[in-house]
Amino acid sequence: MIRPRARAERLRKPFVALLAFALLAASALALAPPAGAQNEPTFDVQVRARLQTDGDIEFSLRADGQILTPTLRIFGADVSAGRRLVSSVVELHGVQLQVTARRQADGDVEFGIRADGVDVLRRQIFPADTRPNRTLVSRAVSVQSPDDPGDLTIYSGRGESLVGELIERFEEKTGIDVRVRYGGTSELSLTIGEEGSRSPADLFYGQDAGALSYLAEAGLAGPLPADILAAVENENFKDDDGLWIATSGRARVMIISPERVPNPPDSVFDLVDPEWKGRIGWAPTNGSFEAFVTAMRVIHGEDVTEEWLRGMIDNDVRVYASNTSQVQAVIDGELDIGLVNHYYRFRTNFDGTRDAAVNHFPSGDAGEAGALINIAGVAMLDSTSNQSNALRFIRFLLSEEGQTYFRDETNEYPVAAGVEPRVDLPSLDSLNPPSLALTSLSDLDGTVKLLRKVGAIR
Amino acid sequence: MSIVSGLAVGPRFRVNLPGIWILALAGAGAACIPLVYLIVRAIGADAEAWSSVLSEGTLRLLVNTAALTVAVTASCAVLALPIAYLTERTDLPIAAFWRTITITPLAIPSYVGAFAFIIALGPRGSLQDVLAPLGVESLPQIYGFFGAWLTLTLFSFPYLLLVVRAGLRDIDPAIEETARSLGQSAWGAFWRITVPQLRVPIATGSLLVALYVISDFGAVSFMNYETFTWALYSRVRSVFDLSGAAVLSLVLVGLVAVVLIVDWSQRRNARYHRLGSGAARMPRRVQLRRWRWPATLALVLLMVLALLVPVAVLFHWLSIGLEQGETFPGLWSAALNSVYASALAGGVTVAVAIPIAIVIIRRPGLLARMVERLSYVGYALPGVVVAFALVFFSLRVIPTIYQTIITLIFAYAVLFLPQAIAGLRTSLVRIQPSLEEASRSLSRTPWQTFCSVTLPLIAPGVLAGFALVFLTTMKELPATVILAPIEFDTLATTLWGHTEEAFFARAAAASLLLLACATVPMFLLFGSDRELRS
Structure with missing residues (x-):
């Protein structure tokens, strides 16, 4: 009759483990630092000025251990005395910073910092006789961030x-x-x-x-x-x-092996030619591919699309799980032409030459589904x-x-x-994507049905 | 069989736990929130949504889903029953190790498993590379029914295993020994005594697997097998149609109702606890003798497929990433969040499940039956539907808790309540009410009795329930993405994010860490909790 008691004792051990585990987890979370960036209340800013060999002065800012370079930051050698120039804005911690500079009558350049339109540092002097390529750094000035940028x-x-x-x-x-x-x-x-x-x-x-x-x-x-x-x-x-x-x-492209495909097809519609039998690939379950097929249905109609899909299958198109695996297959020499988005080539790591697989934008697809963006x-x-x-x-x-x-x-x-x-990419204009509203590509349901009908997906 | 039901004599004494019905009804009510949401949304659906449900395609979806559900559940039972017996009742070498390792496939999300199988076993996968010298040019297609069945079987049989094993531990070995003494062989005793006694755990575990299969999206999407949940997701994703999705979900609820009715008709009002004096003692270990090594080999083969293949694929990706100097930011905090949320979910869900399990076992009747059936609703629905339901509910009822850890844990409890109940009921069903009566007669209050007698006795069930919920929460995705506090990254969300952007090395690192975080607690819980001598 004391069995239950004995049993309870036997099971105490895992219970203790469980409890300890839960406590550990809870305390670990309590100790974890709160998420989210905390805004620094104040930070130090300095101006850096460097005389270039052509006599121009290049300004930049240093704050928080980083160098900030305004787009407009050159004080030209030919700026006349007395004229005050202001650099373009760089933003840090919610403060808009600018460099101000003015050539004095004696040829020295005085410069300073403007924060949110207020001059917080003035009259730093860049002597006219400074050697070229020398960088001078102003004293640091403390800048207040806005109370709460939200x-x-x-x-x-x-x-x-x-x-x-x-x-x-x-x-x-x-x-x-x-x-x-x-x-x-x-x-x-x-x-x-x-x-x-x-x-x-x-x-x-x-x-x-x-x-x-x-x-x-x-x-x-x-x-x-x-x-x-x-x-x-x-x-x-x-x-x-x-x-x-x-x-x-993101653009639809063909990923091709230039070595094995010296004369790439002019359009996705050419891929059904016997020339490409067994050399082409696609990823029929990929969202971008399905968007492309939807575009083809919208532009060329249901029948043309179905015919193309069947042609591809008759041409022994190889099925891949993703865009990445097609790019890899072209690099590995397993595949000659794949249908992918343009950036996968740049995300793939090449072991050897980067020419093993290149993007091909078929010119014959201009204004059609093959040039979808x-x-x-x-x-x-x-x-x-x-x-x-x-x-x-x-x-x-x-x-x-x-x-x-x-x-x-x-x-x-x-x-x-x-x-x-x-x-290394053609311009958007020269790509000439089809002029259809991208929202007209919402009939994914119909595309999946079609892909299933022709047997592209099971 | 007759021995089992012969045990049921006399009326059952009831220890009345005050407030137990309120707690049970509250738990079941919470699990019903998705159902209420679906009805609200479906009322707003237009006629077109309803007519598309009644189309021919829906029938095919139903047939597909039913076929997959039946096949996966059956094969999971075929796997789980012998594994449970081998690891609990025989002198299998390193049984403690096998006890733990056979559960770990549960920590592999079905989409990771499916992806790994496509890489490894696909027509031109790694296995084909190995077989290429033998002239094998291409393996048969893995996509479709076969792939979905294989993936779901290998990664969900531990649901059944955990429940069956908890049940097996609680069986009084005296009945088997009596059968042996009456001339039954070891096999005879197993089939005629042990298996019938496991009726409740097998039915409960099968239900967990069946409903999991119905609601799974990861495996079927990668394997291109069109089930109801697959269609529901594609409707949500492509046409942004919440009402249509709600209508489809209601059809899914109907399908689940059928499964629950089938399950109910399988259960009898048998009693499985011991009557009279005495208590169960440790069972004798069955000597495997010449079956020792074939049994070990079978387990090794199974684990190669269910664990080693995915892990090998993950390590392969990881090593490619490490070679290229890939960094893995944010992994540790994600792991911490995962473990924290999963442990909380496990604890809370078991706590919610205990009153429901007590009501089911101790207060059988129509109301208890309703409570039990309704608690399955959240589990059987795709996670994204449950997540939307809780968005709807919490923003309208208690907006302040929206997207806090409270809503998230609440969502996990709604999703995984049946798992905790399943773990608990197999233990609870074996407790002799006379023990509780004795405690009451010694002037303990009902709740004191519950804490000092009932709870320690159902400890194996509590552990099994906790483990099930913990492991399933670790890999949960849709509800976590939508309901977690903002910037509360878990391993599952990290893994998914990297997979989506094709950063496979990072995804692999997150998967492996997920597996580790899930395995270590399992070793703590199951590795050493019981030493048996034959």
Whole structure:
């Protein structure tokens, strides 16, 4: 009759382990530092000035251990005495910093720092007889950050590994505490749909025009100001009513082996020729591929698309799980031509020569499905009480810095006027993407049905 | 069989726990929130959504889903029953190790497992590379029914295993010994005595597997096998149609109701606890003799497929990443968040499940039956539907807790309540009410009796329930993405984010860490909790 007691004792051990484990977990979390960037109340700034060999003076700023270089930062040798010049703005911790400089009558240059329009440092002297290439550094001046630049809550359908660094840069610049919820583009847009006007989000950042236009149609996206809408010229890359705007683009391309394919096909429609039998690949379950097939259905019709799909299958198209695996297969010599997005080549690590796989933009596809450009973009929530920070973030994405980031870091197409794509990519204009509203690509259901019908997916 | 039901004599004494019904009804009520949400949303659906549900495609989806569910559940039972017996009742070498390691496949998310199988066993996968010198140019297609079945079987049989094993531990070996003394062979005793006694655990565990299969999206999407949940996700993703998705979900609820009715008709009102004086003692270990090594080999083969293949693929990716100097930011805090949230979810869910389990076992009747069935609703629905339901609910009822750890743990409890109940009931069903009566007669209050007698007795069930919820929470994705406090990254969300952006080395690191975080507590809980001598 004492069995239960004995049993209880036997089981005490795992219970203690369980309890200890839970306590450990709880205390570890309690000790973890709170998330979110804390804004520095004050920080030190210095001006650096360097005399170039041509007599111009190049100014930059140093703060927080980093060098900040304004876009306009050269004080020309030919600037006449008495004229005061101001550099372009660099932002740090929410303060707009500028360098001011004026040539004195004696030829020396006096310079200083302007923070949020106020001169906080004056009369630093750069002597006229300084040797070229010498860098002088001013004394440090303490600058006060704005009391509370506020925060910003973003629901991002774009991954942290893609845009996390860019968002950090924005935080650094503005001092705004940005909090991001990362997730799937469609799941997060639907979450906002379910939250309605109670949504904690200020901004939605997604990588699919469909999700953006869902928010617009649900009445949850707020109107964007004219200056933001004007930054992107292509009408297909923004909402007709100005409720969302693209921030970067990705192009459909063929990834080919130039060695094995000296004369690449002129159009995706040529891939059904016997010449390419057994040499072509696709990833039929990939979202970008499905968007491309949807575009083909919209532009060329159901019958042409079905015929093309069947032609590809009859041509022994090889099935891959992803874009990455196609690029790898071309490098490995397993595949000659794959259908992918343009940036996968740049994300793949090449063991040998980078010529093993190159992007091919088939000229015959101009204006057609084969030249499709899909976008990532943003919408500001209509319910946000945080408009100014949300708009500031959108302006940042469309600024030269943001667009350059997309070009160099995520290898996407910049979409705002003034920033050119990578030098090894053709310009957006010469690509001539089909002029269809990206939101017309929402019939994914029909595409999946078609792919299933022809046996491209099971 | 007759021996088992022969035990049931006389009326059951009831130890009345005050407030037990309130607690049980509250728990079941919480689990019903998704159902209420679906009905609200479906009412707003247009006629087109309803007519598309009644189309021919829906019938095919139902057939596909049913076929996969039946096949996976059956094969999981075929795997789990012998493994449970081997690790609990025989002199299998290093049984403690096998006890733990056979549960770990549960910590591999089905999408990771499916992806690994495609890489390893696909038509031109690693296995084909190995077989290429033998003239094998291409392996048969893994996509479709076969791949989905294989993945789901290998990564969900531990659900059944955990429950069956907890049940097996609680069986009074005296009945088997009586059967042996009456001339039954060891096999005869197993089939005629042990298996029928395991009826409740097998049914409960099978239900867990079946409903998991119905709600899984990861494996079926990678394997391109069109099930109901697959169609629901693609509807949500492509047409952004919440009402249509709600209508489809309600059809899914109907399917689940059918499964629950089938399950119910399988259960009898048998009693499995001991009557009269005496208590169960440790069972004798069955000598495996010449079956020792074949049994070990079978386990090794199974674990190669269910654990080694995915782990090898993950290590392969990780090593590629390390070679290229890849960094892995944020992994440790994600691991900490995962363990913290999963441990909390395990504890809370078991606590919510205890009153429900007591009501089911001790107060059988229509109301108890309703409470039990309703508690399955959240578990059987795709995670994204439950997440949307809780967005809807918490923002309207208690907006201040929206997207805090409280909502998140609440969501986990709604999602995984049946797992905790399953773990508990197999233990609870074996407790002799007379023990509790004795405690009451010694002037303990009902709740004192519960704490000092009942709770220690159902400890194996508590552990099994905790382990099930802990492991499943570790890999949960949709509810975590939508409901976690902002910037509360877990290993599952990190893993998913990196997979989505094709940073496979980082994804592999997160997967492996997830596996480690899940395995270590399992070793603590199951590695050494019981030493048996034959």
